[in-house]
Amino acid sequence: MKPLVPTLAAELNGDRTMPTIRAEPLTPRAFAPFGDVLDATGDFRLINDGLCQRYHDRAKLDFGPETSYAHQGISIFNAEPRSLPYRFDLIERHPQGSQAFLPMTANPFLVIVAVSPETKPNAFLTNGAQGINLHRGTWHGVLTPLHAPGLFAVVDRIGPTPNLEEYRYTEPWTVLAP
Amino acid sequence: MKPLVPTLAAELNGDRTMPTIRAEPLTPRAFAPFGDVLDATGDFRLINDGLCQRYHDRAKLDFGPETSYAHQGISIFNAEPRSLPYRFDLIERHPQGSQAFLPMTANPFLVIVAVSPETKPNAFLTNGAQGINLHRGTWHGVLTPLHAPGLFAVVDRIGPTPNLEEYRYTEPWTVLAP
Secondary structure, X not given: OOOHXXXXXXXXXXXXXXXXXXXXXXXXXXXXXXXXXXXXXXXXXXXXXXXXXXXXXXXXXXXXXXXXXXXXXXXXXXXXXXXXXXXXXXXXXXXXXXXXXXXXXXXXXXXXXXXXXXOOOEEEEOOOOOEEXXXXXXXEOOOEEOOOOEEEEEEEEEOOOOOOEEEEEEEEEEEEOO | OOOHHHHHHHHHHHOXXXXXXXXXXXXXXXXXXXXXXXXXXXXXXXXXOOOEEEEOOOOOOOOOOOOOOOEXXXXXXXXXXXXXXXXXXXXXXXXXXXXXXXXXXXOOEEEEEEOOOOOOOEEEEXXXXXXXXXXXXXXXXXXXXXXXXXXXXXXXXXXXOOOOEEEEEEEEEEEEOO
């Protein structure tokens, strides 16, 4: 079924030296070095005869100077759900554009980011009513929903030029539940 | 509590001449004159070591020629849930930009659109795993979730120039359940 998780849990019990990251709640302040939290908190304007709150222009979208041959697009991602503890050894970044992940379910998902490949990554857990926008060039883990369906709308750069850098850690990190 | 609904239901029973619209399932073909259905169907590319399906660049985003002083943004909308039968007499459109509605829950929502103020509007019901992108200038009803929370990410034009036209019907329409 899912052999990785029991194995990993057993391994964790036996090996306290394995590099771990404790997931923490996603907040705008903690996430500020990496991107924007997109949710219905803070200031809003009322529209539609008072029946709708608009939390206006919440993401710093940035698609670089290549506007003549690139554009911003909306794609739908459907990702396999993972579970905690979650092990990873790969991070990536997109030098030419920001990337927003907007969950299409009310399920929390895991967000892994890093200031650089040399620093300890951060792991955040959303509250089920938050999307994120990764600022251009932010190192991050791959999309990691924790529940099925792992359905997201993604706003990112569409264009022909290379826009992916990857970094593989020599030893994997393990993300633990909060 | 919600007096409109029982009153409207009673009225519907007594008055069969009231102008009604039967909601229909949202499909790309039926929605094509109005916009794009954003969902995880059709062609995809596998990314992230095969763990994620990317349904690529699904929306026709169009923000007109005013790029020097306008940009595309992501806002969060939190709208009051409505119920069926649903009565409305107002439609609107945004002449300067497309507008995408990405539900942040798995709940179906109601989409009202019209080819023009002179034609009978269409009402679509999403299946709980669909977002929509209204093409630039498409006449549409206000955001109408059918469940709480009515939480959506919205990708639309941010700019200082007027971008809203409204039309009020002389007699309200009533949307009936499929």
